[in-house]
Amino acid sequence: MTAGALAAPRVRLGRSARRAAHLLAVLLLVTLAAAALVDLMPGSPSAAILGPTATPEQLAAMDAEYGFDRPFPVRYLDWVGGLLTGDLGRSVQSGQPVLGTILERLPVTLEIALLAVGISLLVAVPLGVYSGARVGGPLDRVVTAGASALMSIPVFVAGVVLIYLLALTTGWFPVSGWAPLSAGLAENLRFAFLPAVALAVGETPTLLRLLRGDVVATLREDFVRTAATRGLPRRYILFRHVLRPSALPLVTMAAVVFGRLLAGSVVVESLFALPGLGGLALQSIPAKDIPVIQGLVVLVAITYVVVNMLVDLGYTVLDPRTRAR
Known part of the structure; x- marks a missing residue:
């Protein structure tokens, strides 16, 4: 050896x-x-x-x-x-164990954050790849302008517009409230969809622009030109040779977005009356419920630590060269 x-x-x-x-x-x-x-x-x-x-x-x-x-x-x-040992004390307001109170509300915020990141990636990845592959073209100009417009829309404005268009006008989705998974997946998603989309509206442009810029840079690499001269299909080159190395910054940003949404979904949870961590924070801070506030702070920190560890593992999958660094 x-x-x-x-x-x-x-x-x-x-x-x-x-x-x-x-x-x-x-x-x-x-x-x-x-x-x-x-x-x-x-x-x-x-x-x-x-x-x-x-x-x-x-x-x-x-x-x-x-x-x-x-x-x-x-x-x-x-x-x-x-x-x-899992004992964070008792809430000053309710007298209930803090850990139990947080775990009871965590699934709501966790689901909304995961759905928002998933929706953002579903939109950002194909649009970012194709607009980066056609810089200056009609698709690129439309996508770039649309991303810039969406970045200027506050979350609560997106939420109000979605409620009006998809809840009040059409009745497709409920205006507020929550249905747990025990009520059925379809019913759960009916309540979770609008809050997740409201959050995704603000995060998708950031992910899209980041990926587009990395795709443009990756397309200039020699290995991409070599793949093109071998006669490989354009779509295969984009999603096999270009997307993987370009996705490394995207993975990091998606992890940051997830942590931010988990910690900062107060506005959306308040707007849609969701029983999540944001609502718990809104109740606990004015009441000076110190044990609950401390528990929420630690939960957010642990989430960021775990997400960072998962990002490091994701790097080794997307780019094996990082294993030797």
């Missing part, structure tokens, strides 16, 4: 260790920031939550129950220990 063959696994192992260290550092900083939410509140957290009418006994009871009166290092280690 050659020295190069022996060195390759070491390089991959070192790269994996650096990734793991980076992701752990991100989680450490996020958990520190989430635990410090109590100390960032002006005055006593219990007084801010219970209001000016609270008695000293009520304030002392809440301090003891939620640990607001303990030093930050003790409170942080306690909270992280609970996090590792």
Whole structure:
């Protein structure tokens, strides 16, 4: 066995260790920031939550129950220990376990985010490839102008227009509410479609323009010209030789979009009255429900970490050359 063959696994192992260290550092900083939410509140957290009418006994009871009166290092280690065992405390509003409350609402936001990313990719990939292959042509001009127009439309405006056109006017989809998967896939998708499309309207142009630019650059590569001189069909060249290397930045951006939608679908969930994480955040922040807010912050951080790991794995599938780097 050659020295190069022996060195390759070491390089991959070192790269994996650096990734793991980076992701752990991100989680450490996020958990520190989430635990410090109590100390960032002006005055006593219990007084801010219970209001000016609270008695000293009520304030002392809440301090003891939620640990607001303990030093930050003790409170942080306690909270992280609970996090590792799945205990994020109890909601100040409902008294229910935070983890259970979040997991109850997570499927709604998760489904909407996944559907939005899926719709965005279904539109962006073929249009990005064909417009990049015909730069300056009629299709490219129409697609580029359409993408620029869609980028200027706020999510809530897209949602209102979709409600008017596809819910109020035609009655094809419900105006608001939610049907779980237990009610049937068709009924579930009827409620999920409009919110997902509203989110996709804002994300599709970004993915499309990114892929178009990478396709234009990839088409100038020598291996693409070689494939064309061999007489391979144009469509085969575009989707076999051009799309795979051009899709690497697209995969990264799609992962970023998914994390952003999971964390920031508040407007759409409010507009369509969805019982997701956005609605939970809207309830918890004004009520100063610190345990729930902390749980949401950590969930978003863990999601980003997991998505980044999946993106790294996706790179090795799309471009095997990255395995040796």
